[in-house]
Amino acid sequence: MPAFPLLAVDIGNTSTVLGLADETLNLTHTWRVRTNRDVLPDDLALQMHGLFALAGAAMPRSAILSSVAPPVGENYQLALRRHFSIEAFSVAAGNLPDVSVELDQPDAVGADRLCNLFGAERYMSHHEYAVVVDFGTSTNFDVIGRGRRFLGGVLATGAQVSADALFSRAAKLPRITLSAPQSAIGKNTVHALQSGLVYGYAEMVDGLLRRIRAELPGPAVSVATGGFSRTIEGICREIDHYDETLTLRGLVELWASR
Numbered sequence: 415m416p417a418f419p420l421l422a423v424d425i426g427n428t429s430t431v432l433g434l435a436d437e438t439l440n441l442t443h444t445w446r447v448r449t450n451r452d453v454l455p456d457d458l459a460l461q462m463h464g465l466f467a468l469a470g471a472a473m474p475r476s477a478i479l480s481s482v483a484p485p486v487g488e489n490y491q492l493a494l495r496r497h498f499s500i501e502a503f504s505v506a507a508g509n510l511p512d513v514s515v516e517l518d519q520p521d522a523v524g525a526d527r528l529c530n531l532f533g534a535e536r537y538m539s540h541h542e543y544a545v546v547v548d549f550g551t552s553t554n555f556d557v558i559g560r561g562r563r564f565l566g567g568v569l570a571t572g573a574q575v576s577a578d579a580l581f582s583r584a585a586k587l588p589r590i591t592l593s594a595p596q597s598a599i600g601k602n603t604v605h606a607l608q609s610g611l612v613y614g615y616a617e618m619v620d621g622l623l624r625r626i627r628a629e630l631p632g633p634a635v636s637v638a639t640g641g642f643s644r645t646i647e648g649i650c651r652e653i654d655h656y657d658e659t660l661t662l663r664g665l666v667e668l669w670a671s672r
């Protein structure tokens with residue numbers, strides 16, 4: 415049975431990213447939808463079918479998924495089995511024998527972080543180490559060693575979560591868009607909030623990257639991915655590359671390496 419198009423599904427706490435890859439392992443279509451834990455398998459099948467039809471894309475013949483939002487991953491698997499006759503491969507530390515997870519509890523690592531390990535490999539040609547900064551509901555710093563070693567990392571509060579917490583506890587503060595202002599010194603409340611939330615967050619990212627690099631025995635390349643990476647692109651001084659599709663492409667590379 416033909417394996418392509420290959421459907422890759424990255425299920426996060428806030429949003430789910432789907433992509434179709436062709437025989438060359440290149441992503442031909444990508445979509446981003448809201449993660450909803452209440453949506454049932456039949457609803458997910460309708461949603462996927464609608465996305466494929468709107469894009470004029472061929473129906474998938476195989477699938478791989480990572481999920482940090484149970485039971486959404488299980489519902490996607492059921493939807494693919496019932497309506498597309500596909501048994502999706504679900505990413506977990508236990509079913510990746512060529513990956514070394516060097517944590518106290520290896521099974522605790524999120525599936526998306528294992529995908530980042532595969533997605534970062536193309537940036538490691540001249541480096542023994544890589545750090546992937548994944549901006550999602552939380553901001554994950556994934557430290558990777560050559561030879562598919564997951565060495566550990568840092569978990570920080572996501573920028574939007576920080577903003578939501580601030581607005582919920584201070585009734586007079588307006589809700590704002592997370593975009594970089596012209597200068598760090600704010601001349602009004604909105605400007606000051608944007609400075610603190612964007613420039614302050616960028617400094618946190620730079621500071622943690624410097625600390626991580628100082629603890630590694632060799633130079634590390636850094637790659638940013640996730641929605642908020644677009645906002646801090648050009649602001650963070652310690653990030654070498656920006657790659658919005660890194661996790662999704664990592665899923666495709668992982669599937670091909672099995």
